[in-house]
Amino acid sequence: MQSTKWRPGTNLCRLHRWDELGNELAGCIRLLGQKGDRYVVITGTDPTRYVQFASRKDGRIDGEATGNHYLREDERLSPTSCRRLVQLGWQSPDRSGSGKKNFWRQWPAPAPTETIVGLAIKTLRDIFGIPAPSELEIRRGTFASPPTASTCSLTQTMETGEWIPPRTDPALRLPFGSVVRNAISGRQYRVGKLLGAGGFGAVYRVAQIANPKPLPGECVLKVAVGPEAWHRESYFGELLRRESGIVRVHESFAWVPGGADRGPLYCLVSELVEGGDLAHYLEKHPERWSESRARREITRLVRAVTLLHASGAVHRDITPRNVFVTPGRVLKLGDFGIALHRVGRRDVRADAFARWFAPEPIRGGKTVSWRPADDVYHLGQLFAVLLNGSAKSKLTANAVKTLPCSPEAKSLIQRCIGERRKRFANAAEMLAGLEKRTSRAISRGTVRSLNGKRIVFTGALAILRNDAKLLVKKAGGIVEDNVSHRTDVVVVGEQSRHWKADKKGQKLLDVDHELELGHRIVVITESRFRNLLRLTRTGGSSLRV
Numbered sequence: 001m002q003s004t005k006w007r008p009g010t011n012l013c014r015l016h017r018w019d020e021l022g023n024e025l026a027g028c029i030r031l032l033g034q035k036g037d038r039y040v041v042i043t044g045t046d047p048t049r050y051v052q053f054a055s056r057k058d059g060r061i062d063g064e065a066t067g068n069h070y071l072r073e074d075e076r077l078s079p080t081s082c083r084r085l086v087q088l089g090w091q092s093p094d095r096s097g098s099g100k101k102n103f104w105r106q107w108p109a110p111a112p113t114e115t116i117v118g119l120a121i122k123t124l125r126d127i128f129g130i131p132a133p134s135e136l137e138i139r140r141g142t143f144a145s146p147p148t149a150s151t152c153s154l155t156q157t158m159e160t161g162e163w164i165p166p167r168t169d170p171a172l173r174l175p176f177g178s179v180v181r182n183a184i185s186g187r188q189y190r191v192g193k194l195l196g197a198g199g200f201g202a203v204y205r206v207a208q209i210a211n212p213k214p215l216p217g218e219c220v221l222k223v224a225v226g227p228e229a230w231h232r233e234s235y236f237g238e239l240l241r242r243e244s245g246i247v248r249v250h251e252s253f254a255w256v257p258g259g260a261d262r263g264p265l266y267c268l269v270s271e272l273v274e275g276g277d278l279a280h281y282l283e284k285h286p287e288r289w290s291e292s293r294a295r296r297e298i299t300r301l302v303r304a305v306t307l308l309h310a311s312g313a314v315h316r317d318i319t320p321r322n323v324f325v326t327p328g329r330v331l332k333l334g335d336f337g338i339a340l341h342r343v344g345r346r347d348v349r350a351d352a353f354a355r356w357f358a359p360e361p362i363r364g365g366k367t368v369s370w371r372p373a374d375d376v377y378h379l380g381q382l383f384a385v386l387l388n389g390s391a392k393s394k395l396t397a398n399a400v401k402t403l404p405c406s407p408e409a410k411s412l413i414q415r416c417i418g419e420r421r422k423r424f425a426n427a428a429e430m431l432a433g434l435e436k437r438t439s440r441a442i443s444r445g446t447v448r449s450l451n452g453k454r455i456v457f458t459g460a461l462a463i464l465r466n467d468a469k470l471l472v473k474k475a476g477g478i479v480e481d482n483v484s485h486r487t488d489v490v491v492v493g494e495q496s497r498h499w500k501a502d503k504k505g506q507k508l509l510d511v512d513h514e515l516e517l518g519h520r521i522v523v524i525t526e527s528r529f530r531n532l533l534r535l536t537r538t539g540g541s542s543l544r545v
Contacts, residue, residue: 006031006140012365013136018121021133025117029053032061033111037143042120045135045356048075049128051120059109063116065123067093069101074283084127089119137355172202172223179209180221180267182253187211189221189269201225205272215250218272223265229337230266236336239311245304247273247324247334273332275325279391287389291405294386297331299434302379304333305427309372313341314348316370318378319357320391347371357381357394372426379430380416411504422513447489447522447532451476456483458507459493461526471533483510485519491529
């Protein structure tokens with residue numbers, strides 16, 4: 001739908017066709033031209049790939065697309081992509097004396113709306129490889145009153161001071177070799193290489209300088225200009241500091257650079273994890289982890305998240321970019337900048353998350369809360385990432401059966417990433433599933449009669465399903481389509497190619513869920529079902545299954 005009014009803020013694109021997106025962007029560009037100092041940013045699931053446009057007071061419109069200047073080496077555009085951007089009509093960075101670090105264009109008033117829209121769509125679709133508009137996020141704002149932080153992490157690699165200018169961004173640029181001191185502990189740190197920057201601030205490698213009580217190992221310094229995320233990081237770092245699955249936070253403090261006429265920087269010192277984050281580790285080492293190693297490391301993370309959930313909090317950002325790999329391939333969870341505690345019985349709002357890794361209902365705006373089961377979704381996806389040896393995409397529920405792992409692992413992952421109401425409710429339940437090495441395919445119990453029993457069928461039967469239902473009804477039973485807390489018996493036929501977890505379909509996964517909730521369900525084979533029917537018709541004794 002075409003915009004009719006300028007509404008600053010962040011929106012997830014719900015369009016599925018590029019021509020529909022063209023109409024949406026055309027409305028945005030027209031509204032840009034009506035007033036200066038407005039901007040619109042369109043980004044994909046990879047926040048380093050974006051296009052953005054801004055209106056100036058003289059009526060012209062400026063445009064930019066991702067350039068390599070702000071990107072790490074493993075994030076950069078290929079030479080072919082750079083050439084294609086120029087062929088589309090973008091000006092190369094630093095050409096014509098512009099001083100631009102991104103690819104750029106300028107259009108005088110009145111702006112050619114269709115030209116701008118066509119350039120944006122071709123860039124996103126053909127160069128950046130975004131498969132559909134529904135993968136996009138659109139952010140509108142004005143320079144006069146910068147909006148609050150995005151609900152989903154937008155790119156932080158924009159032209160400083162021109163598009164979404166961070167108010168104190170220059171303060172994050174610590175000179176190499178400068179010294180940062182904690183006035184309370186007396187520890188001092190010499191600033192080394194910049195390791196990364198984002199919505200949280202910036203991260204530097206640091207060396208300790210004659211500290212009275214040296215910290216173990218090498219350290220990193222995270223600096224931020226705002227206290228909100230810093231408070232969360234320091235609080236949860238202290239809360240979980242003894243967990244082996246957490247990046248250890250050593251200390252946190254506020255620091256005012258000497259001789260600077262500006263506010264304090266909020267500092268966090270934590271252990272240096274040499275292997276970097278999991279996403280970049282797997283790009284350099286694209287190999288599948290064995291199931292035993294993957295299970296062990298996911299269990300380590302789940303134990304840490306279990307404590308988090310037990311405290312009434314959720315993480316909301318357990319993605320491959322926030323899980324770090326030690327040289328011994330031990331995984332540690334970091335970055336608690338958007339973790340939150342539940343207040344009373346109110347759920348935590350889903351107003352901050354990594355869109356590309358989020359559950360679909362949250363990503364699509366259908367669910368406005370973030371529950372522990374949504375952290376479980378992340379953990380299940382991470383398990384699949386390790387088994388696949390790649391963090392480039394999420395796993396769909398239907399693709400679980402293709403994973404190179406045991407049926408038990410497939411069942412567990414399916415329970416994690418399926419519908420929220422059928423997932424493990426929290427990390428403690430997932431941990432119990434991980435530590436239970438084998439799942440019982442058949443639940444032992446006693447069925448005395450089908451009369452009054454609620455029966456569910458799954459898998460291919462030797463007899464027609466309708467005939468089986470009729471036999472149940474003649475025996476006084478009740479046939480149901482889905483497993484619920486009222487189900488008494490599940491009859492399992494031959495394995496179906498549609499089963500999601502190799503040895504189990506959705507109904508058998510639902511049986512596992514109901515059993516964990518304490519609901520007694522007996523699972524029997526078709527042959528035992530027939531024997532039970534014969535005994536029921538002849539009035540025989542009970543059948544033990």
